[in-house]
Amino acid sequence: MIRKIGLLLCGFILILAATACEVKEPEKAEEPKATETKEGGTLVFGRGGDSVGLDPAYETDGNSFMICDNIYEALVAYQDESTALEPGLAESWEISPDGKTYTFHLRKGVMFHDGTPFNADAVVFSIGRMMKDRKLKFYSQDLQVPPQERPPEYWVSMEMDDTVDSIEAVDDYTVVFKLKRVEAPFLANMGMDFADIISPTAFMNNPKEFLRNPVGTGPFKFVEWIKDDKIVLEKNENYWDKSGGPYLDKVVFRAIPENSVRFLELKAGNIHICQFPNPADIPLAKQDPNLKLVSQPGMNIGYLSFNHTKPLWQNVHMRRAIAYAINRQAIVDNIYQGMGQVAKNPIPPTMWGYNDKIEDFPYDPEKAKSELAEAGYPEAKDLPELTLWSMPVPRPYNPEGLKVGVAMISDLAKVGIRARIVSYDWGTYLKRQREQPEDMDMFQLGWTGDNGDPDNFLAVLFDGLASPAIRTQWKNEEYHRLMTLGKQTIDQEKRAEIYQQALQVFHDEVPAICVAHSTVIWPMRNNVMNFKLHPTASVRMKNVRLE
Numbered sequence: 001m002i003r004k005i006g007l008l009l010c011g012f013i014l015i016l017a018a019t020a021c022e023v024k025e026p027e028k029a030e031e032p033k034a035t036e037t038k039e040g041g042t043l044v045f046g047r048g049g050d051s052v053g054l055d056p057a058y059e060t061d062g063n064s065f066m067i068c069d070n071i072y073e074a075l076v077a078y079q080d081e082s083t084a085l086e087p088g089l090a091e092s093w094e095i096s097p098d099g100k101t102y103t104f105h106l107r108k109g110v111m112f113h114d115g116t117p118f119n120a121d122a123v124v125f126s127i128g129r130m131m132k133d134r135k136l137k138f139y140s141q142d143l144q145v146p147p148q149e150r151p152p153e154y155w156v157s158m159e160m161d162d163t164v165d166s167i168e169a170v171d172d173y174t175v176v177f178k179l180k181r182v183e184a185p186f187l188a189n190m191g192m193d194f195a196d197i198i199s200p201t202a203f204m205n206n207p208k209e210f211l212r213n214p215v216g217t218g219p220f221k222f223v224e225w226i227k228d229d230k231i232v233l234e235k236n237e238n239y240w241d242k243s244g245g246p247y248l249d250k251v252v253f254r255a256i257p258e259n260s261v262r263f264l265e266l267k268a269g270n271i272h273i274c275q276f277p278n279p280a281d282i283p284l285a286k287q288d289p290n291l292k293l294v295s296q297p298g299m300n301i302g303y304l305s306f307n308h309t310k311p312l313w314q315n316v317h318m319r320r321a322i323a324y325a326i327n328r329q330a331i332v333d334n335i336y337q338g339m340g341q342v343a344k345n346p347i348p349p350t351m352w353g354y355n356d357k358i359e360d361f362p363y364d365p366e367k368a369k370s371e372l373a374e375a376g377y378p379e380a381k382d383l384p385e386l387t388l389w390s391m392p393v394p395r396p397y398n399p400e401g402l403k404v405g406v407a408m409i410s411d412l413a414k415v416g417i418r419a420r421i422v423s424y425d426w427g428t429y430l431k432r433q434r435e436q437p438e439d440m441d442m443f444q445l446g447w448t449g450d451n452g453d454p455d456n457f458l459a460v461l462f463d464g465l466a467s468p469a470i471r472t473q474w475k476n477e478e479y480h481r482l483m484t485l486g487k488q489t490i491d492q493e494k495r496a497e498i499y500q501q502a503l504q505v506f507h508d509e510v511p512a513i514c515v516a517h518s519t520v521i522w523p524m525r526n527n528v529m530n531f532k533l534h535p536t537a538s539v540r541m542k543n544v545r546l547e
Contacts, residue, residue: 041546042250046262046271049393050228050255052427053211056196057130057152065193066539072196072216075104080532083452099182106173110240112199113221120169125200128167130155135166146207154194157460157469182488188451219246219542230254247545273524276394279337285523295521299535301346302397302446305472305512309436317375319510323361324368325415331407332516343514345503353454353499358507368415380416387422389443396520396537397446448537454499459483474511
């Protein structure tokens, strides 16, 4: 959820143009020509942190999903640089008139990396293992789906157990999903990472270790994982799609936590692509004749939320006090440095359903003090010292979590609120935050959209009544009603109106403080061809090549 988090994204935005950042216009990478395509070589991708795990059903973070993007595939896929749907492992599909039956027709001749065939039973196994009450029917083999070791967070947070009734393999290449209710985003959801199809054979050989030994149908195969150092993938020579790549022999994902070090590694030629550079490094990249830039408005939101399980944060005046106290414009100006804009909605302005009528919270320390008094703290010194959890890794929606945290506690101090920074390694941060511990008051997280639907932000991130897996655990009956109505309404114009109402409820109740939507700009070596940024933050290496 962190993408995209999970969790968890939300994909976005009327952001400052690339020229305002003094960068090149977004690169349109060269399309490979049949007579000029160069194959081979090893591409090294420099990223801000390591993966948590590589089983797509159980992960929620972008560093895990970027590996999954190249190992696995889902029934449907998103087009390059878009959330428009296209066929994936399913060649085609039909939806029943009542909107509750989806029939997928699968590709033939596709093989998993372990040499076993992809078929309808693999789909039933891969998706069915996430179901709490399993109504599954296999066609050619009676697979025994093992019990869950832990809740599949994406599946649970998206209320999929309340959506999917049964999954049946009608024959080797036809799968039927029967739903309990109409679910407008269902098809788009089936293109997300959690819905990737895995090898049942590989999983059953060692279920507990599958997250470290992944097997899918994608363009690259897993080779090795050296924790906190690198993950190595190699070309899938038997990849089913013969229309293009993969062209690279290997892709190495190196974990380089420091933004500045990662950029220096790029300039030195030790990596080919630098994820999340410091904003100050963008002009330097532009001046370097060996580098080029690609850019895209991010389908994302960075936010600060509260531990809603604690009585202190169940008081709306306390939440509003924090909203007025934090100078978000200064954070965007000084830390995002032109690569983002202050957010007033938890969905980006380019997404349908955005509510532009919302009047944002201004930076107003005096108003913050007034809200503190309303909350029962006319003297801020009577508050205990608060903890503000800050992310240890750069993410698309937050370039430097620790710096943002320092800026926030400095702003809080100006209205008399004492707070300190808490941080952990990324895996521990996500695990502990999900548990809503007593020692957590506020926490930074964010989201990059998965499918271009407002539900993927508004319900997945903030509807605590829908699931205990929702990381904010804010519980509001009216908001929950609107989220449910939005899912079950097919007409997009009516859905947009529903989400605009929900956004007003969100603003009034302040379950989280919307900080920023960011522009995504990554530098790379000039010899990297056809690398494209995606709104969902997917990292796709299939068509990338080195010249």
